Amino acid sequence: MYMFLNITAVLLVHITISSLTANAFRNSADECCQAGRLQAEHNKTCTMLTHALPGDSHTNATNYCPYLSHICCLSSLRHYFCEEGLNTALRLLPCNETKLQNKDTYKICCRCCELGVQAGRHFEDCEPVPVLDEKCGEQFTNCCKKSKSLNCHAGFEMGDQGRCRDINECLLSPCPDTMKCENTPGSYQCIEGCESGYVWSLKQGECRDIDECALNKHNCTYGQRCENMPGSYRCIRERNCGTGYQVDPNTQTCMDIDECDQGIDECRQVIAIFWPGYICKNVPGTYRCLPQNCTTGEKFNAFFGRCERVQCQPGFNSSSFGKCIDINECAQKPSPCKPGERCDNTVGSYRCVQTFSCASGLEMKDLKCLDIDECSIGNHTCPAPATCKNTYGSFYCECPAGFVFKYGVCVDDDECSRSNTICPTNSFCRNTPGSYACDCTAGYKMIAERAFCDDIDECQISPDTCEQKCVNVQGSYYCLCKEGYRLNNDKRTCRDLDECSMIKSLCQYHCVNTQGSYKCICPTGFSLERGRQCQDIDECTLGTHSCRSQDACVNILGGYRCYHVTCPDGYEKAGNTRCQLSTRWCQEHINDKDLRCTIRKPVKHVYSFISLPAKMRTPIEIFRIRNSQLQSNQHAEFDLRLITAVDPYTKLSETSLENFQLKAYPPHNSHLLVVKELSAFQEIELQIEMKIYTNNALNSVSIMKILIYVSQYDLHP
Template sequence: MYIFSNIIISFLGYIAISSILTDAFRNNAEECCQTGRIQAESTKTCTTTLQSLITENNTTLSANCRFLAHICCLSNLRHYFCEEGLKTALRLIPCNDTKLESKDTYQICCKCCELGVRAGREHEDCEPVTVLDERCGEQFTNCCKKAKSLNCDSGFEMGDSGRCHDINECLSSPCANTMKCENTPGSYRCVEGCDPGYIWSLKQGECRDIDECALSRHNCSYGHRCENMPGSYRCIRERNCGTGYQVDPITQTCIDIDECEQDIDEPGYLCKNLPGTYKCAPQNCTFGEKFNAFFGRCEKIQCQPGYNVTALSKCVDINECAQKPSPCKMGERCDNTPGSYKCVQTFACANGLEMQDLQCLDIDECELGNHTCLPPATCKNTYGSFYCQCPPGFIFKYGACVDDDECGRGNSICPTNSFCRNTPGSYACDCIGGYKMLAERAFCEDIDECQISPDTCEQKCINVQGSYYCLCKEGYRLNGDKRTCRDLDECSMIANLCQYHCVNTPGSYKCICPSGFSLERGRQCQDIDECQLNTHHCRAEDVCVNLRGSYRCYFVDCPKGYDKLGNSRCQLSARWCNENQNDTNLRCTISKPVKIVYSFVALPAKIRVPTEIFRIRNSQLTANQHAEFDLRLINARDPYTNQTQTTFEHFQLKRFPPHNAHLSVIKELNALQEIELNIEMKIYTNNLLNSISIMKILIYVSQYDFYP
């Protein structure tokens, strides 16, 4: 159901329950509704108030009529928006291509139909989609069935996405030259057009000139005034342009004066115009000429013999020796000179050779001592020269024999776990720390430091390749010297390591429990139940009450008229009742407790609250019976000081009708407390008191906070 339908239902509900609805309103309902329909069809909106319906004689009728007219307007408008959405989708136009895209009803109808069109064109099933509401599903099915026969309307064309797009007819210039083309969805229209600087006048029916000067649409700068012209305007200058410029009579702008056109002529010079002025430049001379400023003419450059002129009009020396062939004879060397050259005789022996009988013979520099080899290098003669030979382990460099650093070559000349040490003329391989050489430059073996000395580590020594490290036994930690160990004080390092008390021992620790407790799992203190283990010293008629860390012998002394059952129960004596029934003060009545039951509870100190400590269950009572309970604090004391801060508010008796009750501690109890509570239980049968029982709860709070 759409939003407009909800509005109709809401307003109709309001009309149905309105106390001011009259027969006159019903009689005019059709007329009121028709007014709303007309407004929707004519204005496509329902926001206009219908003041014409308000009459002076019947404001009630007019007010109700205005409501109904608005409802009918909304309903008709909803129908219109939905129909427009369906039309858009069936025209294969996207739902967001119209001005109605912001209308919810238009969008939902268009989208439901567009989904059906997509399904139909992709040959999907046209059955209604179950997740859509009934109306949307119906629109989906109808549009799906029509999808295969859909084509684009006139003025539209099919796009790549399978949707129709408007054709812009104005691109083909269908209008007259005097008119403008405006594209419209599916078509176009021709409107009157004007040339630039004119605007269409509806009053005159023609294009009228735009006065740019009056409308401040000109761009005249400072010093100019605007003068309107048909279809345009011009800027007229009101200030002088300055030397070298004149005013253009048409544009009224400052233009440069070309002084070169005013017969300014100097012999040999060319006039070149510049903005606001001009300059005289000498004429260009041909290659080999140079401008003579005095005579104003180009003259040929005269160079001295042996020189040539360049493109820059300079005289430069001619290098005759670079010419081919050379101007000198074979065996002569050509030397260039300024403006000339000279030939020099070149027949001579090369260096290292000497002339003998017109032959060049080798000179033995090593034999003559003319070499430059320094010890330890030796001289080796060659034809025309010599070279210096160094002994093994040295190389000749910078004119002398220097040590050859074999270690610096980057090659692995030494074994693993060693380093190369250079020596004069050789090298040595040294093992790194923690290793020793088995054979010269052969292999570096690990040194087992742990076997060399038993005092290497105080407790444990672990050998590793090239080194070792020390370890400590459990409960010890390695000192800063990395070899001795110190004991760890686990008690101070670890919080709550022991439940009661921690004692540090060499390499470990131990937990201690107070008297009456046994050590469990190495750290927890477990209460010793002297009563269960029969290690107590209570009499046979006493109740042995196990406490946390101790026990207590309690003798139950039953009141007069009660028989003691076991060690913790007092039962009203029937014989005593019969013997004393004539005694008005001691006569047995229904209000006298039938039994008194003693229960003992041992609690640790700082018990978590709330904690349930006692339950009363009456499983044998019948459906017509119920129990009522009353809790009382009888006594609470510290056995050492006889003082206490325990009150009734420390406890809570929670009742579970009809028969049961639970006793809980709801506030933290102080340590070393002895507390006595009474719970009175009354049993009713058919709402008549049947019997009374007393539960005495004796609570012993320990000085220790150990939990089981």
């Protein structure tokens, strides 16, 4: 929580006007006017004040004092800016462009005098110009007469158009080698050199760390938080990288998680229940389960999840794709045929043919080789039940359907061993004498004779297959649980997940587990937001408090406090949180040595209230003091004191001034930080005394009362 305080701000209120006696108005005019002059001198701005006429006890009387104070303030302010404009022109410097745009009094006085200086330096007549008004003409004449003796001040030289310009002394390298030169208007200053990430502090006399985070001099990207470090900074990632990625602790970038290498994949776990033999392959953000690679002569069996050797008949070899292909024996070296014979490749074998004589099974007739029909002449060796079938140059024995001729006899043909496509998908072949049968694998049933195997929907067969959700898959099924539940080891029943114990800081305050879910609970004085966060109820803004109108309602985490500001003697209450030094009281005690108003008497007491959580990261800034209206010749000094620190119930506290640090930002500002963790549930009062110096002389003193309420509740981020 941050609280910003503008020290120069003055409360603007509506003023009701009624009658007041002439004597009261006349007697208080000087005092009211003096208040306006002081405001112009200190703040360099004018607003309507809330001062009433001293001694005014008539509630219906007209209050002229704010108007008179405002008029005197404007008059003093006009005189101040006019004098500043005249001094600028008489120093032969150009009028300040910023003030030319915003300050009319500065503008006209600077321009009128500048016109007179230019006229005098060019030996023109110094008589007033008729078109100028009386005031401007008077300033023109005075500046014209003084222009003859005007010269540039030390540190300046004459430039274009008869105006002085600053001399950059740093070009002459006036500083020692160990120090850095910095040019200033009319002079220069030597600054101690510091390492990268540090800057020299003239007030502290040492190199101070540069807060790159506060100055926005960092390269942290979206989703990263900048954290300042001595001489540098670091970027801390706050947003998640997403599923399958993790944050690199060194670069704070997202890097892929290798689920396969870390063994957190399910290729050998859940999937292996139905599809064994799969291996894990990592891809960016996730992984894939792929079947294992088989060697040449093997083929992957998806059902059993393994590589199996392909069995081929003689004359065939297995290919890299697991298929049996014919061997071309005739291409072998040396040739399997004898010299003088031609090799003819056949399916599963080969044949040698004599080139110049008839081969076996042929007979020469008229210089032609004619076929011998071994079947018709009974010159064959086919035993029953095989029948002889003649071929050119030979014969073969043909067996009945379902049998093949082997080893000189008819034997049963194992159709299952010849091809793996003889049966439909999701089935296996079972050989029978003279034929074969196709049986479906587990989880499938045969539709029509050897047509196809259809999946069995186990989820439809029995409603008690799974306790909550059943998902049918090809050849099997698996059970799922509803959100908030997890599957038990029996892979069928579900158990409730205790989200509260599983996920740390699931709720910002307190988590209560429910069947299949959970709910978050907030303490009294908080409302539940977005299901898990506890939002403090601001009773002061909503008007649900019981504070009196003269009290300040202070909202704290989980409640509120009614604080009544009691002003010290000599101060008047301005609103519910401010005490202003009474001008009238000062006048009455002007001759009292102990009570009179000196420059060291605080001009005001300002009360500020801060509510903090029970635990928070330290160091953390909780309060800022900014003096934006102070001039370049003014600076502020601050002093921090611990007034009280107490637990409302035990009346004890371990808090000391070491828990806090007041960090000054010269010349005008200061920040209050908590550097050590505060104990829960306590009320702390701090006092900051601020002294304003003009030209190193004390100008005014102000007191800020900081009341801190530390909550008793420890809310998670």
